[in-house]
Amino acid sequence: MSASWDASRAQEIVNKYLPIKGPMLPILHALQEEFGFISDEAMRLVAQSLNVTRAEVYGVVSFYHDFRQAPAGRHVLKICRAEACQSVGGEAHANALLQSLGLKWGETTPDGRLTVEPVYCLGLCACGPNAMLDGEPRARLDAQALHALAEEAA
Amino acid sequence: MRIFVPRDAVSLALGADLLAAAIAAEAARRGVAAKIIRNGSRGMFWLEPLVEIETPEGRTGFGPMTLADVAGLFADPASHPKALGLVEALPFLAKQQRLTFARCGIIDPLSLADYRAHGGLAGLERARGMSAEAICAEITKSGLRGRGGAGFPTGVKWETVRKAEAPQKYIVCNADEGDSGTFADRMILEADPFCLIEGMAIAGRAVGASQGYVYCRSEYPNGIKIFNEALAIAQETGLLDGFALELRVGAGAYVCGEETALLESLEGKRGMVRAKPPIPALRGLFGQPTVINNLISLATIPYIMAQGAEAYASFGMGRSRGTMPVQLAGNIKHGGLFETAFGITLGELVNEIGGGTASGRPVRAVQAGGPLGAYFAPAQFDTPYDYEAFAARNGLIGHGGLVVFDDTANMAAMARFAMEFCAHESCGKCTPCRIGSTRGAEILDRVVAGASRPGDLDLVKDLCETMKFGSLCALGGFTPYPVLSAITHFPEDFGGAALPLAAE
Numbered sequence: 059m060s061a062s063w064d065a066s067r068a069q070e071i072v073n074k075y076l077p078i079k080g081p082m083l084p085i086l087h088a089l090q091e092e093f094g095f096i097s098d099e100a101m102r103l104v105a106q107s108l109n110v111t112r113a114e115v116y117g118v119v120s121f122y123h124d125f126r127q128a129p130a131g132r133h134v135l136k137i138c139r140a141e142a143c144q145s146v147g148g149e150a151h152a153n154a155l156l157q158s159l160g161l162k163w164g165e166t167t168p169d170g171r172l173t174v175e176p177v178y179c180l181g182l183c184a185c186g187p188n189a190m191l192d193g194e195p196r197a198r199l200d201a202q203a204l205h206a207l208a209e210e211a212a
Numbered sequence: 213m214r215i216f217v218p219r220d221a222v223s224l225a226l227g228a229d230l231l232a233a234a235i236a237a238e239a240a241r242r243g244v245a246a247k248i249i250r251n252g253s254r255g256m257f258w259l260e261p262l263v264e265i266e267t268p269e270g271r272t273g274f275g276p277m278t279l280a281d282v283a284g285l286f287a288d289p290a291s292h293p294k295a296l297g298l299v300e301a302l303p304f305l306a307k308q309q310r311l312t313f314a315r316c317g318i319i320d321p322l323s324l325a326d327y328r329a330h331g332g333l334a335g336l337e338r339a340r341g342m343s344a345e346a347i348c349a350e351i352t353k354s355g356l357r358g359r360g361g362a363g364f365p366t367g368v369k370w371e372t373v374r375k376a377e378a379p380q381k382y383i384v385c386n387a388d389e390g391d392s393g394t395f396a397d398r399m400i401l402e403a404d405p406f407c408l409i410e411g412m413a414i415a416g417r418a419v420g421a422s423q424g425y426v427y428c429r430s431e432y433p434n435g436i437k438i439f440n441e442a443l444a445i446a447q448e449t450g451l452l453d454g455f456a457l458e459l460r461v462g463a464g465a466y467v468c469g470e471e472t473a474l475l476e477s478l479e480g481k482r483g484m485v486r487a488k489p490p491i492p493a494l495r496g497l498f499g500q501p502t503v504i505n506n507l508i509s510l511a512t513i514p515y516i517m518a519q520g521a522e523a524y525a526s527f528g529m530g531r532s533r534g535t536m537p538v539q540l541a542g543n544i545k546h547g548g549l550f551e552t553a554f555g556i557t558l559g560e561l562v563n564e565i566g567g568g569t570a571s572g573r574p575v576r577a578v579q580a581g582g583p584l585g586a587y588f589a590p591a592q593f594d595t596p597y598d599y600e601a602f603a604a605r606n607g608l609i610g611h612g613g614l615v616v617f618d619d620t621a622n623m624a625a626m627a628r629f630a631m632e633f634c635a636h637e638s639c640g641k642c643t644p645c646r647i648g649s650t651r652g653a654e655i656l657d658r659v660v661a662g663a664s665r666p667g668d669l670d671l672v673k674d675l676c677e678t679m680k681f682g683s684l685c686a687l688g689g690f691t692p693y694p695v696l697s698a699i700t701h702f703p704e705d706f707g708g709a710a711l712p713l714a715a716e
């Protein structure tokens with residue numbers, strides 16, 4: 059579970075990376091790891107600490123697919139949509155799962171349990187279709203295995 | 213007894229941690245003194261999880277292993293239903309020329325003693341006795357070309373950085389590996405991380421750079437973890453000799469694999485592609501001269517320095533010297549990493565080495581070189597694996613990925629996907645890339661739905677021409693290749709008549 063916003067904890071995280079060159083991405087990754095997403099307060103704090111405009115921080119946060127501006131569900135399932143996984147039927151399995159959950163890509167179940175997101179290749183391309191649940195890679199996911207994986211995240 | 217259970221991402225994704233625990237428990241139950249080593253993968257992914265047991269004759273393999281297969285490993289290994297015999301003798305491995313991947317899957321990735329015992333650090337030691345100029349010359353002589361996609365001679369790039377005068381120079385390893393169908397970088401990170409560290413330290417000496425960065429995609433958490441563990445060991449043991457090295461994690465942007473976008477990202481900015489010139493070799497990271505190389509280019513340096521430029525250049529054909537770690541992926545029976553001298557044909561790779569499709573249906577298409585690479589039809593399977601031969605067929609080798617599709621693939625849908633992917637990943641700097649790809653996907657949507665209007669395909673072709681010539685980088689500039697090759701080789705999927713079989 060992610061922690062709720064805590065300005066002094068956030069400042070501590072930011073300070074840890076201030077001495078390195080090009081600290082922006084490491085800071086954003088660390089803040090997201092701690093708080094689950096990059097809030098407005100977080101962006102303001104980063105801007106102040108790095109002495110850049112808030113627009114610049116926002117520009118970076120919004121450019122990268124990894125950074126969230128709103129919390130995700132308790133579990134995040136990233137399903138690979140790239141070519142090698144498509145070649146073994148991944149797209150159909152993914153669509154079936156989304157339909158059964160009543161979700162579109164990027165959405166979260168109403169109970170806040172699961173967010174389903176696309177990812178473009180996990181480097182497991184000879185064992186597709188593949189996905190990643192809460193950072194753990196999973197391979198050879200036929201329709202049934204993918205459903206089971208989505209259920210597993212309770 | 214030494215037992216090897218890989219900790220590479222594929223094996224983990226198939227339950228290798230549970231398997232390793234079960235093997236340890238079973239050994240304990242039987243009172244067998246077993247040492248479990250978590251190696252990298254051998255790169256035969258259809259056999260993963262592949263467990264190996266050391267015997268006086270060599271390492272014998274068992275795979276793909278499940279928990280139910282564990283007890284039998286101890287009871288009667290010879291007649292185990294998953295027994296594969298001596299791993300090194302398996303044809304998929306025996307047919308390879310493993311230079312860059314020589315240690316991959318064999319050693320414990322975090323054992324420096326293993327690394328040394330298998331030839332590691334010999335290259336760095338030799339480099340320490342050579343001038344910077346001589347190291348660059350050696351790399352040039354080896355004929356090594358960049359393995360990230362563009363195929364630029366590595367030694368020439370290094371020489372440019374060496375000659376540049378600046379207070380600070382950098383070595384940057386491009387481990388963004390965003391191409392679908394590729395996993396070579398990941399395998400080195402997970403199976404032989406010291407090899408990359410050694411290659412980067414040699415590069416630092418060759419050009420006078422005291423700081424290096426590895427930029428790794430965030431989709432590789434396991435590789436990041438193993439590399440960082442190896443880096444800590446290298447730093448503790450003083451291996452790096454003053455060369456500072458750090459791994460930075462990307463944030464899910466394909467375009468950050470493009471070298472200038474990567475540098476922007478390392479600097480903490482949006483990953484927007486820079487116009488060239490200036491080239492990164494002269495003004496790269498933080499405006500300083502920078503070597504930016506693909507991970508495989510850098511991981512090949514230790515071999516070249518240890519065995520000599522001639523040894524490396526003796527492999528290959530034409531201007532493609534040495535070996536390429538070809539990555540067989542998608543709908544393929546024997547998927548994995550096959551390192552081979554250039555010159556083998558595409559058909560041999562797909563059908564003989566790869567064994568055709570996993571589904572058992574006929575091969576219909578192969579996408580070579582990632583999402584910006586062309587689709588090849590079986591009629592072109594005589595193409596030798598060589599930079600120039602692929603280019604002559606409007607294709608590219610790229611980072612070495614081959615993604616196989618069977619006859620159920622809809623090539624209009626794949627062309628549409630190429631456009632959609634470009635739209636999704638565009639950095640937004642060029643209109644043809646940003647807007648053109650969105651329009652392209654819309655038009656191809658109609659084609660896929662069977663509702664195309666007259667002139668739609670001409671429109672797509674025009675759009676492709678505009679993208680080719682009006683894009684700053686290869687994302688917009690090369691997306692036309694998968695699209696046009698699909699239209700050319702598979703016209704029947706775009707509402708046209710099929711090509712006669714022999715006409716291509």
Ligand SMILES: Cc1cc2nc3c(=O)[nH]c(=O)nc-3n(C[C@H](O)[C@H](O)[C@H](O)COP(=O)(O)O)c2cc1C
Pocket residue numbers: 357358359360361362363364366386387388389390391466467468469470471472504505506507509510685686687
């Ligand atoms: C959109 C795009 C994505 C790229 N992705 C990668 C990548 O993931 N890894 C890589 O090494 N090169 C990638 N490249 C190529 C790099 O720009 C660059 O040519 C390479 O890092 C140079 O290293 P090399 O000479 O060792 O190949 C990409 C290029 C483009 C245009």
Ligand code: SF4
Pocket residue numbers: 467485637638639640641642643645646683684685686687688689
């Ligand atoms: S071609 Fe696309 S990705 Fe490349 S610089 Fe232009 S807009 Fe950016």
Ligand code: FES
Pocket residue numbers: 123176636
């Ligand atoms: S918009 Fe970034 S993953 Fe779809």
Ligand code: FES
Pocket residue numbers: 138139140141142143144178179180181182183186188392393394
């Ligand atoms: S394409 Fe899905 S893991 Fe590579």
